[in-house]
Amino acid sequence: MSSGRGADRAQVRPTGTIDGEGAVESHSPVAVAPRDSSRELTLFGAGAVGVVLLAWLFADQLAAPQLQTWSTVFVAICLQAIPFLILGVTLSAAIATLVPPSFFRRALPQRPALAVPVAGVAGLVMPGCECGAVPVAASLVRRGVAPAAAFTFLLAAPAVNPVVLVATAVAFPGRPEMVGARFTASMLVAIIMGWGWLRFGRTDWIRLPRRHEGGDGSKLAAFLSSARQDTLHAGGFLVVGGMVAATVNVVVPASVFDAVAERPWLAVLAFATLAVIVAICSEADAFVAASFAGASPVAQLAFMVVGPCVDVKLISLQGGMFGRRFAARFAPATFVVAVGMASLVGWWFL
Amino acid sequence: MSRDIQALVLVALGTAGLAASATGNYSAYVKPSLLPYLVAACVALIVLAVSPYFGSAGRDAAGGHGADDAGATADGHDHGTRVTWLLLLPTLVLMLIAPPALGAAAAGRDTGVLSATDLQLSRLPPIPAADPADLSLLDVAMRSGFDDVGGLAGRAVRVAGFVEPAEDGGWYLSRISIACCAADALAVKVEVRGAAPPPADTWVEVIGTIETTSADRPPILNAGTVRTIPEPDMPYLLRG
Numbered sequence: 001m002s003s004g005r006g007a008d009r010a011q012v013r014p015t016g017t018i019d020g021e022g023a024v025e026s027h028s029p030v031a032v033a034p035r036d037s038s039r040e041l042t043l044f045g046a047g048a049v050g051v052v053l054l055a056w057l058f059a060d061q062l063a064a065p066q067l068q069t070w071s072t073v074f075v076a077i078c079l080q081a082i083p084f085l086i087l088g089v090t091l092s093a094a095i096a097t098l099v100p101p102s103f104f105r106r107a108l109p110q111r112p113a114l115a116v117p118v119a120g121v122a123g124l125v126m127p128g129c130e131c132g133a134v135p136v137a138a139s140l141v142r143r144g145v146a147p148a149a150a151f152t153f154l155l156a157a158p159a160v161n162p163v164v165l166v167a168t169a170v171a172f173p174g175r176p177e178m179v180g181a182r183f184t185a186s187m188l189v190a191i192i193m194g195w196g197w198l199r200f201g202r203t204d205w206i207r208l209p210r211r212h213e214g215g216d217g218s219k220l221a222a223f224l225s226s227a228r229q230d231t232l233h234a235g236g237f238l239v240v241g242g243m244v245a246a247t248v249n250v251v252v253p254a255s256v257f258d259a260v261a262e263r264p265w266l267a268v269l270a271f272a273t274l275a276v277i278v279a280i281c282s283e284a285d286a287f288v289a290a291s292f293a294g295a296s297p298v299a300q301l302a303f304m305v306v307g308p309c310v311d312v313k314l315i316s317l318q319g320g321m322f323g324r325r326f327a328a329r330f331a332p333a334t335f336v337v338a339v340g341m342a343s344l345v346g347w348w349f350l
Numbered sequence: 351m352s353r354d355i356q357a358l359v360l361v362a363l364g365t366a367g368l369a370a371s372a373t374g375n376y377s378a379y380v381k382p383s384l385l386p387y388l389v390a391a392c393v394a395l396i397v398l399a400v401s402p403y404f405g406s407a408g409r410d411a412a413g414g415h416g417a418d419d420a421g422a423t424a425d426g427h428d429h430g431t432r433v434t435w436l437l438l439l440p441t442l443v444l445m446l447i448a449p450p451a452l453g454a455a456a457a458g459r460d461t462g463v464l465s466a467t468d469l470q471l472s473r474l475p476p477i478p479a480a481d482p483a484d485l486s487l488l489d490v491a492m493r494s495g496f497d498d499v500g501g502l503a504g505r506a507v508r509v510a511g512f513v514e515p516a517e518d519g520g521w522y523l524s525r526i527s528i529a530c531c532a533a534d535a536l537a538v539k540v541e542v543r544g545a546a547p548p549p550a551d552t553w554v555e556v557i558g559t560i561e562t563t564s565a566d567r568p569p570i571l572n573a574g575t576v577r578t579i580p581e582p583d584m585p586y587l588l589r590g
Contacts, residue, residue, distance in 0.1 A: 040352050055446040062447055069456050071449035076379035076532035078440035079367060083387035086394045171529075171589075173473065224401040231398055232356055235363075236433035239440060245533060284530030287589050291464075291536055320433060 066250055074246035080281060081131045081238050081313070085231065088132020092139035093227035097219060104145050112146040116194035119149035120187055123156025129281035130158040130308055131238055134317040135230040138208060147206065152194030155334065158282045158308035159186035168304065171286035177349055178297070182286075185305045185345040189338045196333065207323030209233055237320035241313030245279035248312075252277075267299040268346075272339045275307035276315075282308035298346030305342040310334045351431045357399040359437050364395035366441045377584050378451035380531045451585035452535050453551045454514040457524040462539035462568050466492040471500055482506035482557045487525045488587045491538045494562050494569035502560050509571070510555045510579060513548045514539060521547035523556055523571060527587040538587070545573040553581045 055062060108115040126133065137154035141147050158164070160183055172178040211229065271292065280288055285307045289300040310331050319327035370376045371389050380388065443449065470492060477483050483502075487509050493500025511523040514537075524539035526532075540560070548554055558573040 040355055044355055065455035068449045071443050071447045072452055073533050075444050080380045080531035083391040086391040228398045232434045236436045239436040280534045281530055284534045287529035288534045
């Protein structure tokens with residue numbers, strides 16, 4: 001079953017083998033007994049009835065304004081993410097099942113250190129928010145692309161794609177330097193993190209989720225199966241991110257940020273932190289940054305640079321698709337590098 | 351999580367999204383231009399959910415639950431399956447709570463003060479010649495920071511919005527503006543004087559004149575008439 005993947009392993013790779021695939025059991029999956037499945041279905045049905053009953057009983061409490069606001073924001077984040085998630089899993093399933101591994105061998109330089117900047121530029125082609133980039137990056141890693149290049153793509157794609165750049169230009173009319181600064185800072189973050197992984201990263205930090213080879217061997221079946229599994233897997237973590245962001249939205253008062261906007265250093269850090277916890281998609285964050293009237297351009301830049309590469313949705317997704325040990329190291333490092341680059345580029349350009 | 355449950359979860363989410371799209375409720379959550387992509391994505395969710403049951407893959411797997419289940423292995427669960435259950439939450443919230451568009455409660459948490467640059471002012475469409483001039487609340491708010499209220503000084507305007515009660519017994523005429531989805535919502539408001547507050551969250555149209563106060567407070571709308579109007583299909587104003 002895994003023989004094809006063994007050949008893929010002899011690819012551009014910095015160190016060792018990815019541990020995740022080794023975790024796949026060598027025996028074929030045992031068929032689940034039909035009795036377990038119908039029992040699950042019965043429980044599911046009973047649970048559904050129970051939830052509806054509770055909702056009817058507590059209808060008044062559910063109408064509370066704070067809960068309604070939370071619910072609206074939560075549903076909004078989920079609905080807005082679905083198209084980008086589908087785009088991401090489509091691309092990721094295509095990479096996993098339709099694109100031959102030799103394509104990546106030819107398209108990317110053999111040396112990982114050179115593959116990193118190329119992967120950063122490749123980020124220009126994938127529109128959409130960060131929800132789609134994570135499954136794609138996981139798929140690239142499975143396909144034997146050097147993890148450093150895959151992570152660079154992961155950070156670059158949500159931040160430097162054309163839709164985001166156009167949105168930034170619209171949100172800051174007459175200030176093209178904001179677009180240039182954002183592009184430069186985000187690209188630097190992606191490349192530095194990629195090179196950083198080459199230098200400091202260890203593949204045993206990565207734990208890819210188990211992947212079952214699906215279907216009867218036809219390409220379409222394999223493609224659909226891969227897309228399905230990615231959707232189920234990534235979707236759940238997206239929801240977690242959405243829940244956190246909705247809670248922040250309701251709990252944190254806007255006045256906090258008016259207060260810190262006055263002090264430069266504090267403002268940069270405060271807006272960077274805000275970008276992490278509100279999980280606004282990268283197409284819209286320019287408009288939100290532009291609306292922070294009292295903030296310095298550097299603080300606004302920090303908000304736009306940090307958001308697409310580290311926020312609660314992303315941290316959740318990274319934890320789910322690359323393992324918690326990975327996310328615990330990658331996310332904070334990305335935050336520090338992003339704040340640093342935003343400050344540097346901001347002071348220079350703006 | 352068996353494959354049947356996985357299919358149910360995805361179909362439920364896709365259906366909920368399609369229902370919100372069909373009824374127009376989607377406009378309470380995301381911007382209108384997202385609609386075709388949302389519909390396409392929800393259809394894709396349903397297709398992905400049912401695809402294992404069709405074709406030769408379905409026939410092969412009919413004999414047992416086969417190799418397609420994410421995490422349904424003999425030696426226990428992997429973390430992914432437990433989190434996958436959370437995919438039910440948006441469906442449940444959408445169907446059971448059916449939260450409305452953001453309104454007075456959300457607007458109340460925002461000062462609603464907008465500042466506009468000269469460039470932004472110059473790019474606004476010209477004020478309609480009619481009397482009273484029909485303007486959006488966003489337009490009015492952007493003009494209010496300038497000396498002659500961006501050309502509105504002394505002119506009668508007609509603006510629509512919902513009622514947001516103020517702490518001192520007065521009220522604001524407010525609207526929520528979004529860039530992409532309800533998560534990036536910002537309120538924009540004017541303080542209404544000279545009219546008694548209607549119930550919170552009522553949609554009304556006010557005719558009056560605009561007066562600016564200080565930079566950190568919303569402008570004042572000295573109301574002439576207040577008229578209740580039906581809630582618009584698109585409750586949010588679009589920024590950008």
